Amino acid sequence: MQVLNNLKWRYATKKFDADKKINDEQLSCLKEAIRLSPSSYGLQLYKVLIISDLEIKKQLQPLCWQQSQITDCSHLFIFCSYKNYNDNDVDEYIKLVTTEQGLEYTTLEGYGSFIKGKVSEKTPTEQTAWLERQPYLAVSNLIMACAEQQIDTCPMEGFTPEDINRFFQLDNKNLNAVVMVAVGYRSEDDTAQHRKKVRKAENDLFEIVGS
Amino acid sequence: MQVLNNLKWRYATKKFDADKKINDEQLSCLKEAIRLSPSSYGLQLYKVLIISDLEIKKQLQPLCWQQSQITDCSHLFIFCSYKNYNDNDVDEYIKLVTTEQGLEYTTLEGYGSFIKGKVSEKTPTEQTAWLERQPYLAVSNLIMACAEQQIDTCPMEGFTPEDINRFFQLDNKNLNAVVMVAVGYRSEDDTAQHRKKVRKAENDLFEIVGS
Numbered sequence: 284m285q286v287l288n289n290l291k292w293r294y295a296t297k298k299f300d301a302d303k304k305i306n307d308e309q310l311s312c313l314k315e316a317i318r319l320s321p322s323s324y325g326l327q328l329y330k331v332l333i334i335s336d337l338e339i340k341k342q343l344q345p346l347c348w349q350q351s352q353i354t355d356c357s358h359l360f361i362f363c364s365y366k367n368y369n370d371n372d373v374d375e376y377i378k379l380v381t382t383e384q385g386l387e388y389t390t391l392e393g394y395g396s397f398i399k400g401k402v403s404e405k406t407p408t409e410q411t412a413w414l415e416r417q418p419y420l421a422v423s424n425l426i427m428a429c430a431e432q433q434i435d436t437c438p439m440e441g442f443t444p445e446d447i448n449r450f451f452q453l454d455n456k457n458l459n460a461v462v463m464v465a466v467g468y469r470s471e472d473d474t475a476q477h478r479k480k481v482r483k484a485e486n487d488l489f490e491i492v493g494s
Numbered sequence: 495m496q497v498l499n500n501l502k503w504r505y506a507t508k509k510f511d512a513d514k515k516i517n518d519e520q521l522s523c524l525k526e527a528i529r530l531s532p533s534s535y536g537l538q539l540y541k542v543l544i545i546s547d548l549e550i551k552k553q554l555q556p557l558c559w560q561q562s563q564i565t566d567c568s569h570l571f572i573f574c575s576y577k578n579y580n581d582n583d584v585d586e587y588i589k590l591v592t593t594e595q596g597l598e599y600t601t602l603e604g605y606g607s608f609i610k611g612k613v614s615e616k617t618p619t620e621q622t623a624w625l626e627r628q629p630y631l632a633v634s635n636l637i638m639a640c641a642e643q644q645i646d647t648c649p650m651e652g653f654t655p656e657d658i659n660r661f662f663q664l665d666n667k668n669l670n671a672v673v674m675v676a677v678g679y680r681s682e683d684d685t686a687q688h689r690k691k692v693r694k695a696e697n698d699l700f701e702i703v704g705s
Contacts, residue, residue, distance in 0.1 A: 412626055
């Protein structure tokens with residue numbers, strides 16, 4: 284099982300080797316793993332900022348609890364969910380699907396109305412929470428795609444979204460930073476790589492219901 | 495790239511073959527992929543209910559928009575986040591990590607306090623949203639582990655959490671159903687398997703910032 288091997292191999296890298304960078308071909312693969320990720324109704328209501336520029340990473344570091352991964356990683360992926368949902372997002376989606384699948388727009392117009400109806404049943408708070416959850420599906424696939432290529436990662440929630448939003452003027456773009464992944468190569472002296480991976484026992488995590 | 499192949503192979507299965515079931519060995523692998531998934535601070539503040547019992551699945555179906563995947567899948571995984579965070583969750587985590595890594599509890603007590611402090615900075619609404627996001631990392635790994643074994647899946651948010659919570663009396667267990675994954679084998683006549691996978695273009699999903 285390659286998937287289990289990848290999950291066992293990976294760990295949240297605390298110290299990256301600032302001299303080691305991923306190449307363009309690797310970056311393309313990682314972007315494709317994100318792009319192919321599932322999302323609610325397939326809407327993909329998020330954007331991913333990718334930063335390798337050291338000067339920008341240095342400016343971001345104070346907004347991210349001064350963590351060294353920000354500056355030492357090769358590429359920083361910042362996942363930003365749409366701040367507000369708009370029915371127009373569904374129209375755009377239906378347009379994309381029908382074009383790609385060679386269908387008339389009207390074929391899926393009813394499905395679009397169904398999605399709009401369901402989303403409108405959510406309160407604004409529920410809509411935000413729903414939008415913020417979707418990028419996590421892609422985060423996992425990014426981590427998995429990296430592990431397969433023995434590229435290290437550190438998923439990070441340790442930052443103040445408001446600060447990141449202000450820095451990149453994300454508000455104006457209807458975006459909201461929710462989670463980051465630092466991508467690169469571990470430093471040889473990152474002691475975290477030697478720690479035993481700890482997870483809850485199966486019985487504490489799962490409950491088999493019924494027969 | 496096996497990861498990209500898995501992502502291309504999979505699709506949200508609309509119709510399962512009710513006669514085909516996954517075996518115990520496959521189920522073990524899938525549980526392990528979930529168990530090894532990363533989560534915020536490593537806390538794993540969720541539980542996963544696994545249901546293969548047809549009678550229970552029949553009772554769940556009306557609570558899940560009558561979708562056929564609920565009854566026809568082999569196993570239904572219901573991901574339930576902790577409803578409320580408690581500092582005790584962190585104490586339990588520190589206890590687990592120190593025991594597993596052969597350390598004194600006091601070695602990581604300060605780290606535990608750090609986590610508690612950070613979580614306490616979140617408003618109750620933010621805490622709930624944060625808790626609800628974590629299982630999505632495991633959902634992706636479950637889907638990936640299935641795809642590797644050519645097992646089909648359908649990630650599902652189409653249900654009323656309150657109904658599911660009531661059905662399983664999850665409130666009493668401080669749990670809240672957030673997302674499901676139906677796992678099994680596609681029906682030969684599921685037309686969804688033949689549709690072209692549609693995703694946003696790279697330029698619409700990514701923004702390279704800086705040089």
